[in-house]
Amino acid sequence: MILSLCGVRAPLDPSNADVDVVGIGNALVDVLSHESEEFIDSLGVSKGAMTLIDEERAGEIYDLTGPAVEISGGSAANTMVGVAAMGGRAEYLGKVRDDQLGHVFAHDIRATGVTYEVPLAAAGPATGCCLILVTPDAQRTMNTYLGASVHLGPDDVDEHRIARASVLYLEGYLFDPPEAQEAFRVAARYAHEAGRVVSATLSDGFCVERHHDAFLDLVENHVDLLFANEAEILALYGTDDFDVALSRVREHVEVAALTRSAKGSVVATADRVIEIPAEPIDELVDTTGAGDLYASGFLHGFSRGADLQDCGRLGSLAASEVISHLGARPEGDLAAQSAAVLGG
Amino acid sequence: MILSLCGVRAPLDPSNADVDVVGIGNALVDVLSHESEEFIDSLGVSKGAMTLIDEERAGEIYDLTGPAVEISGGSAANTMVGVAAMGGRAEYLGKVRDDQLGHVFAHDIRATGVTYEVPLAAAGPATGCCLILVTPDAQRTMNTYLGASVHLGPDDVDEHRIARASVLYLEGYLFDPPEAQEAFRVAARYAHEAGRVVSATLSDGFCVERHHDAFLDLVENHVDLLFANEAEILALYGTDDFDVALSRVREHVEVAALTRSAKGSVVATADRVIEIPAEPIDELVDTTGAGDLYASGFLHGFSRGADLQDCGRLGSLAASEVISHLGARPEGDLAAQSAAVLGG
Numbered sequence: 001m002i003l004s005l006c007g008v009r010a011p012l013d014p015s016n017a018d019v020d021v022v023g024i025g026n027a028l029v030d031v032l033s034h035e036s037e038e039f040i041d042s043l044g045v046s047k048g049a050m051t052l053i054d055e056e057r058a059g060e061i062y063d064l065t066g067p068a069v070e071i072s073g074g075s076a077a078n079t080m081v082g083v084a085a086m087g088g089r090a091e092y093l094g095k096v097r098d099d100q101l102g103h104v105f106a107h108d109i110r111a112t113g114v115t116y117e118v119p120l121a122a123a124g125p126a127t128g129c130c131l132i133l134v135t136p137d138a139q140r141t142m143n144t145y146l147g148a149s150v151h152l153g154p155d156d157v158d159e160h161r162i163a164r165a166s167v168l169y170l171e172g173y174l175f176d177p178p179e180a181q182e183a184f185r186v187a188a189r190y191a192h193e194a195g196r197v198v199s200a201t202l203s204d205g206f207c208v209e210r211h212h213d214a215f216l217d218l219v220e221n222h223v224d225l226l227f228a229n230e231a232e233i234l235a236l237y238g239t240d241d242f243d244v245a246l247s248r249v250r251e252h253v254e255v256a257a258l259t260r261s262a263k264g265s266v267v268a269t270a271d272r273v274i275e276i277p278a279e280p281i282d283e284l285v286d287t288t289g290a291g292d293l294y295a296s297g298f299l300h301g302f303s304r305g306a307d308l309q310d311c312g313r314l315g316s317l318a319a320s321e322v323i324s325h326l327g328a329r330p331e332g333d334l335a336a337q338s339a340a341v342l343g344g
Numbered sequence: 345m346i347l348s349l350c351g352v353r354a355p356l357d358p359s360n361a362d363v364d365v366v367g368i369g370n371a372l373v374d375v376l377s378h379e380s381e382e383f384i385d386s387l388g389v390s391k392g393a394m395t396l397i398d399e400e401r402a403g404e405i406y407d408l409t410g411p412a413v414e415i416s417g418g419s420a421a422n423t424m425v426g427v428a429a430m431g432g433r434a435e436y437l438g439k440v441r442d443d444q445l446g447h448v449f450a451h452d453i454r455a456t457g458v459t460y461e462v463p464l465a466a467a468g469p470a471t472g473c474c475l476i477l478v479t480p481d482a483q484r485t486m487n488t489y490l491g492a493s494v495h496l497g498p499d500d501v502d503e504h505r506i507a508r509a510s511v512l513y514l515e516g517y518l519f520d521p522p523e524a525q526e527a528f529r530v531a532a533r534y535a536h537e538a539g540r541v542v543s544a545t546l547s548d549g550f551c552v553e554r555h556h557d558a559f560l561d562l563v564e565n566h567v568d569l570l571f572a573n574e575a576e577i578l579a580l581y582g583t584d585d586f587d588v589a590l591s592r593v594r595e596h597v598e599v600a601a602l603t604r605s606a607k608g609s610v611v612a613t614a615d616r617v618i619e620i621p622a623e624p625i626d627e628l629v630d631t632t633g634a635g636d637l638y639a640s641g642f643l644h645g646f647s648r649g650a651d652l653q654d655c656g657r658l659g660s661l662a663a664s665e666v667i668s669h670l671g672a673r674p675e676g677d678l679a680a681q682s683a684a685v686l687g688g
Binding site for chain 2: 033034062063065066067068069070071072081099100101104107108109111112126127327329331
């Protein structure tokens, strides 16, 4: 069975797939603490963005933060956990060290039903972590020490694992570790050679600026389905006009899913633009993981052959769940909600 | 200034105290996951109780649990964090290893304002952890791997640190590690020699049964202020009649603060019995830390010379906050609530 999804360049063919979505990203443990606006200012970091930090700086910031909670994170890892929570078959590739937090990461992702078989690094830097500072307005400001995740290289990207998944999902943050960019391209090649769909998220506006030309090449030449928020897509096309960016991206990818926070999302192909409203929520607690879980919902629907409207709706559903509590991974029963949308 | 608190054997004298409460206990990192009733049954453990496990068994149970959250724990450590959160000066003595979770423990307790200066162990077992399985009825079932905490011994109990605090607080769980029982007695002696109040909690009914005679000796001969829940005080006196246990404990300690879950608490001295209602809460989420935080509130009031009624009220307030969210340490603004009760 070939599902022709609005003329996606690589038509989705789940008939010979053992996995729905395989994600690749920086494997991190999140360290979440509640902090004041003044504290964010005092660190000199951009509020709401992700700043890369080295081990020493991580120690300095950690010493200054309040009591924290440790929860497994990593953008694409969160997305794969969301896919599994919705009932999808997900696999994850990302590198941790053989240390306490590495075991926490491996335990948590496997416990959600995601396949995770990357060997833990026996030497080198510690498992990476992301110091996430949550301000009273529920915004998160992230400081990432990549640690062991920088050692994910092309050798860790097993051709068989890529080829057996309907959709490949790549996080833009992978452009920061030098070896990982190559892993990114190798994975995209394996996926296309196997007739799979390649999806990616731009992850962060500053990350797009740091690696602008590489991102543009990726989007123009390798990606079928692109996720981005407003800041990221504007950064990619060097414009401050969303409509300009939207028309550009529709020339470059088969499907673009652009999230706009409380305004919901826009799903666009060459010949359609669909506006998806955000799901109403009772209380906004922590926006960490909103984009990651939007991608979960969308990818789950997409890998099951849902129409793009329903893909977007599933994205909104999953995002609304994760922003209603602290942490970037779902706690609620997404499988039931997802089944209701998919009619399954 | 000598505050005579209902004739407490060691009258409270905060005039020359640099610290309000110093707590000693097993230093642990909690690993919290949501699990089903069937899962608890399948483990063959007593629901709601604490079971001691070795490293191998910890690994086995951890492999079976769902995705988890890591939060610093340890009963007396939680209590000291609560005292600090209410505006008190608290110090903690407990042992972790120099590993990732040990650093998490040290960071979190210091970040709350508790003084914690015990050196991290450079060798020996890893930092201890408590696998806390939270069932849908908000009850917690605990499986504790003591790890490095067993190496807290008499040498770690610095006489100066005990003597400078108005109240010493000892957790009953300390009776499990063999060396710690001796640390317990040494600390009580230092405190009494310095004219301080010695308080303790029985911690767990099964723990009381494991070390029954030692607990009875402790209560009869060393403790001025005793915390216990219903199951624990019944276990101590080998009765199933609460009134029998109540009359016995009033002969043995100056003040007994007995918690009874939703029924509130009973605070008793030789000549008074005060019933304190539980604070109403919106939603019961996780009972982890209820007893620990009751002790925080009570001790904070007690160390500030509040009357026993207000001590109990502060205990109920702090307990109600911690059972309204996941985890055993307070998130809300206990300082403001506490100041309102104390009129300060």
